Amino acid sequence: MKLSNVLFGMGLAALSACAGGKTASSAGTVDVDKELAYCDAQVCRALDSLHCGDTIDYTMEPRNIYPGESKWNCRKATKEEWTAGFWPGVLWYDYEATGNDSIRREAERFTGSLKFLASAPAYDHDLGFLVFCSYGNGYRLTQNPEYKEVILAVADSLAALFNPKVGTILSWPRNVEVYGGHNTIMDNMLNLEMLFWAARNGGDKKLYDIAVSHADKTMENQFRPDYTSYHVAVYDTLSGKCIRQCTHQGYADSTMWARGQAWAIYGYTMVYRETKDPKYLDFAKKVTDVYLERLPEDYVPFWDFSAPGIPDAPKDASAACVVASALVELAGYCEGELRQNYIDAAERMLKSLSSDSYQSRDRNVAFLMHSTGHWPAKSEIDASIIYADYYYIEALLRLKAYRQSH
Numbered sequence: 001m002k003l004s005n006v007l008f009g010m011g012l013a014a015l016s017a018c019a020g021g022k023t024a025s026s027a028g029t030v031d032v033d034k035e036l037a038y039c040d041a042q043v044c045r046a047l048d049s050l051h052c053g054d055t056i057d058y059t060m061e062p063r064n065i066y067p068g069e070s071k072w073n074c075r076k077a078t079k080e081e082w083t084a085g086f087w088p089g090v091l092w093y094d095y096e097a098t099g100n101d102s103i104r105r106e107a108e109r110f111t112g113s114l115k116f117l118a119s120a121p122a123y124d125h126d127l128g129f130l131v132f133c134s135y136g137n138g139y140r141l142t143q144n145p146e147y148k149e150v151i152l153a154v155a156d157s158l159a160a161l162f163n164p165k166v167g168t169i170l171s172w173p174r175n176v177e178v179y180g181g182h183n184t185i186m187d188n189m190l191n192l193e194m195l196f197w198a199a200r201n202g203g204d205k206k207l208y209d210i211a212v213s214h215a216d217k218t219m220e221n222q223f224r225p226d227y228t229s230y231h232v233a234v235y236d237t238l239s240g241k242c243i244r245q246c247t248h249q250g251y252a253d254s255t256m257w258a259r260g261q262a263w264a265i266y267g268y269t270m271v272y273r274e275t276k277d278p279k280y281l282d283f284a285k286k287v288t289d290v291y292l293e294r295l296p297e298d299y300v301p302f303w304d305f306s307a308p309g310i311p312d313a314p315k316d317a318s319a320a321c322v323v324a325s326a327l328v329e330l331a332g333y334c335e336g337e338l339r340q341n342y343i344d345a346a347e348r349m350l351k352s353l354s355s356d357s358y359q360s361r362d363r364n365v366a367f368l369m370h371s372t373g374h375w376p377a378k379s380e381i382d383a384s385i386i387y388a389d390y391y392y393i394e395a396l397l398r399l400k401a402y403r404q405s406h
C-alpha cells in the first residue's frame with residue numbers, strides 16, 4: 001500500500017475527530033477542516049514522491065515546482081539554502097492538524113538535516129526561516145529539549161550580524177558589496193521572532209533589545225509616507241546613517257513589492273505580540289491597510305502592485321498566504337468593526353487560495369500554484385513555492401483556532 005494511502009487515511013480520521021468550534025457556514029466562507037485535509041493529502045503525495053523505493057534523502061528539502069511539473073524540485077539543506085526550513089515546518093503543521101505520528105517522524109527527520117546550523121557561524125540572515133519554522137514548531141509541539149538547544153544556539157548566531165551603530169541585523173552578509181553598505185531587507189523582520197523567543201526561553205536578554213532595535217530602525221527607514229515599504233535599506237557601516245532605499249525583488253525602487261509588504265504586515269504584527277507596545281500595533285494596521293486598499297478583486301496580489309502588464313502580470317500567492325496568516329493574528333488584537341474587517345479579508349484571501357484557480361490539486365504535489373519568487377531575476381515565476389505552502393497551512397490553523405475562541 002502506498003505511504004500516502006496510510007497517512008492520508010490516518011490524517012482524515014484525526015481531522016474529523018478534532019473538528020470543533022464554529023462551522024464554515026456559520027463563521028465564514030472557508031471550510032478549514034476540508035482545506036486542512038487537502039493539505040494532508042498533498043503532504044502524503046509529496047512524501048510518496050520523495051521516497052525512492054524504501055529510502056529518502058532527508059537532506060534534500062522541497063523548494064519549487066514549475067508549471068507542467070508534478071513533483072518538488074529539492075535543494076540540499078545547506079547554509080546557502082534559505083528556504084530549507086519551510087518543508088519541515090509544513091510537516092509539523094500537518095502533524096498539528098492530524099496528530100499523525102507517521103507525519104511527526106517525517107518532520108523530525110527533515111528537521112534534523114538543519115542541526116548543523118547550531119554549530120556554524122552565520123552565513124545568511126535567514127536563520128529564523130531556517131530554524132524557527134522547523135525546530136521552533138517542533139519544539140512547540142514536542143518540547144524536545146534538544147530542539148530548544150538548537151534554537152538558542154542559532155539565535156546567538158543571528159545576533160552576531162547585528163551592527164549596534166546601524167541598529168539592524170545585516171542582510172546578505174556573504175554579499176555585502178551588492179549595495180555598498182550595511183544592507184537590511186524587509187524579509188529580515190520575520191527572523192526577529194526567533195530572537196524574541198530565545199530571549200524569554202533561556203537565551204541572552206540582549207536578543208530582545210536587538211530585535212526591538214531592528215524593528216524600530218526598519219520602521220524609521222524602510223517605509224514611505226503612505227506606509228508602503230522599500231525592500232532594501234542601505235546604511236553607512238561607520239556612521240549608521242541610511243544612505244539608500246531601493247528594491248532587489250520589486251519592480252522599481254518606488255513601488256510596493258507584494259511579498260515585501262507582506263513581510264512587513266506579518267513582522268510588525270509579531271513584534272506587537274512580543275512587546276505589547278501599542279506603536280507596533282498602530283504601525284501594523286497602517287501597513288496592512290495600504291496593502292488591502294490596493295488588492296485586486298480576488299485578494300491575491302500581483303507580484304508587485306505596479307507590475308507591468310497588470311492585469312496579465314504574474315500573481316504572488318505566497319504574499320497572500322503570508323498576509324492571510326498575519327491578518328488572523330492581527331484581528332485578535334483589534335476590536336469591533338476593524339477586527340471583523342481583518343478577519344473577513346483573511347477569509348477572502350483563503351477562499352481564493354483554496355479555489356481551483358490556486359490550489360494545485362492533482363496537477364502537482366504542492367498545496368498551491370501561482371507564486372512569484374524573484375521576478376527581476378526571472379526566477380520561480382508562476383511556480384509552486386514551498387514558503388507559500390507553509391504560510392497557507394499556518395493561516396488555516398490560525399483561522400481554525402480563531403473560530404474556536406471567538
